[in-house]
Amino acid sequence: MDNISIARLLDETASLLEIDSADPFRIRSYRRAAEAVEQQTTQLSTIADDPKALLAIPGIGKGMAANIVFLLTTGTMPLREELLQKYKPTMLDLLRLPGMGPKTVALVWSACQVCDIDGLEAAAKAGHLTKLPRMGEKFVIKLLKGIEDHRKNSSRFRIDKAQQHADTIINLIRAFPGIDEIIPAGSLRRGRETVGDLDLLATGPACEPDVVSAAVEHVASLPLIDKLIAKGQNKVSFTLRNNLQVDVRLLPGASYGAALQYFTGSKMHNVALRQRAIKRGLTLSEYALLRLEDNVIVAAASEADIYNALDLDYIPPELRENGGELEAAATHNLPQLITLADIRGDLHMHTEATDGRDTIRQMAEAALLRGLNYIAITDHSKNLAMTNGLDDTRALAHIKRIREVDAQLQQDLVALNESLARDTPPTNSRISNLWDLLKTSSSRPDHNIADPSQASSSRPEAAHFAAAAERPPHFADATTRPPLTLPLTFRILPGIEVDILADGALDLDDSTLAQMDIVVASVHSHFNQAADEMTARVLRALENPHVRILGHPTGRKVLGREPYAINIDTILKQAAKLGVAVEHNASPARADLNDLHLRLAKKHNCKIVINTDAHATEELDQMRYGITQLRRAWLSPADILNTQPTAEALLKNLRPKP
């Protein structure tokens, strides 16, 4: 059993305990253990013989270690079995519905014997639920809507989850000798926010027709396959335990480009492209672009060949939605799309001072190693009590601390740059860690990023940094990290994420905000306000001259909450007029502005920033998903403010401080 499965079972047990009204702290310890297991870079199955190794993981004590050993040896554990005597595993689905918490799940089970979504829907429609305590008409309406949304979304996977699964499978398939390239096609390659299934296309000597059967067998026997759906001559289809369907195609090099083009889609883009081919006396299929009259192959080995043969510039996958990209490609008017390497700063992140995990210095070093030149630390303000939000006094103390850490870092960078120039290890212990990470990553240019097990557990950053290495030639990757340029420069800007209260006021004093370089104002509560109230509230917040960035402007969450009711058009216009930048939240869970919003922002000449809202160092990597969404909105580096090379240049482009 792998770590992911262990983590899932521990997390499920926590949910079952919740339904069972167990001690909340016991429940939390199961959740924490699940998270800890998930984050381990070594497989627990390889270290479970050593009792000390498990206990060394924070969050794993004697009891949890025993649970893990049980899971590894028997596939289950006593507590889980005991709970499954009382409850059904399908109840865990009910917990994902809005308004359905553990207590309500337990209630409908004891009162109506309802344990799954279909049953709950039937009970709701039959009017059985309104007889129960605390459940009225409104609740039922919300619930039925929630069930509908859940059904619509649950068959799709968020892009980052899909990418993780793709990376894992790609590594397993690459292990087979003679496979040179394997690339995800389909909506994952186009960078859609959610992905229905994975299409993986492999090529190399082992994929040539006379020998491909051995590679097909290898793929069909991958350990992570839950159900094998089909195994053909050069195609294998299967599902994973989470029901994600994966189609792997093994293709000869000669037709790889045609296949990649065909399976990347979108469907409408392909239809338009084939029509264009026919007009030119050609025919396009997944095997090749052929001349109709004599079936001579015009192009097939690479996508660029195919587009060029159709008198088109190469069209990046993100634009292939039949949204004007063919016309633009025909007239050489495709935009120069933004890439991850263009982003020089990240202006929204949290630290341990509130609900983040890492320190100011750790966030700064992690950003530095990712090629950024500046960050802003923007912890929460007091109204978000659950995050330990900062009141005025603490906020002022915090930015003093940020300035101190920045000053220290400036000194350290001087020493580090000297060491790098002379190529001699530094004597300063504060920078020896940074030195090691820089040296580790640059000395391993062939490091393969997608294999997390290769990452040293004590130095996760090294693997992150090496991510920029080796990409297959067919993979025009916009999310490659930029190489570091010497001398290293870096600035930490003091900031805050203030809360916009129900009436549009901010929850900290102007005198406090005046001390901040970056003030991000965000809505965190009262989502139930009517659209005009919500719009007025945000407009009022924008009037505060200290506000420089409007944080997560729509409150949208991918596969989660719908955006709150707001007149985004009005907001964007006003933000543009006042010079307040709007934030695109790069986190794949809450890509706040969808591509439509982003185009609207550009149309209104809005300043746009892209931030990760990271709560831990590794979340800085989520920037790549945000970049993908910007590309889908046809945005260029010039459209985004934090492509500015330095903190000074960035600040000059933000709304001037009063």
Added chain:
DNA sequence: GCCGTTTTCGGCCCGACTGTTTTCAGTCG
């Protein structure tokens, strides 16, 4: 159930909102 220390047990983020009540439980972030 974990952790840390005060070595044997107490603390572990908590406030706001919702729909239902008529004073609050449950959910959410």
